[in-house]
Amino acid sequence: MKKVLIVTLVGINAALLLALMFGAGTGRADAQGVLGATTDYLVVTGQITSGWDGVYVIDLRKRYMVAFRFDKTKQKLIPYRGVRKLLLDFKREKE
Numbered sequence: 001m002k003k004v005l006i007v008t009l010v011g012i013n014a015a016l017l018l019a020l021m022f023g024a025g026t027g028r029a030d031a032q033g034v035l036g037a038t039t040d041y042l043v044v045t046g047q048i049t050s051g052w053d054g055v056y057v058i059d060l061r062k063r064y065m066v067a068f069r070f071d072k073t074k075q076k077l078i079p080y081r082g083v084r085k086l087l088l089d090f091k092r093e094k095e
Contacts, residue, residue, distance in 0.1 A: 048080055063087045 041062040048054035048069055055077065058065045063086040068077040 056079060058086070 013070050026035060031092060038057060042058040044056045044058070046054060047054060048067055054070075055068045057068070065084045065086055066082070067080040069080045070076075071078050
């Protein structure tokens with residue numbers, strides 16, 4: 001009886017470990033706008049350049065975007081390459 005219980009518990013633990021390794025992972029987090037939201041800003045984290053993580057802030061009303069990188073020595077966010085005007089960046093040229 002004791003042997004059967006131990007074998008059963010080891011089997012359950014092995015099954016839980018396999019489920020954790022192969023099926024219980026979390027998906028990738030993506031930024032998305034919410035319909036009917038009252039906010040005018042979208043904040044997204046991402047990599048700016050190799051070795052630098054950054055924060056992108058998008059003004060949905062004015063269609064501007066600015067990226068910030070974190071300076072570890074000064075412990076503050078620093079703007080990275082100025083403000084981008086998204087309407088100009090995504091403007092299609094006439095064919």
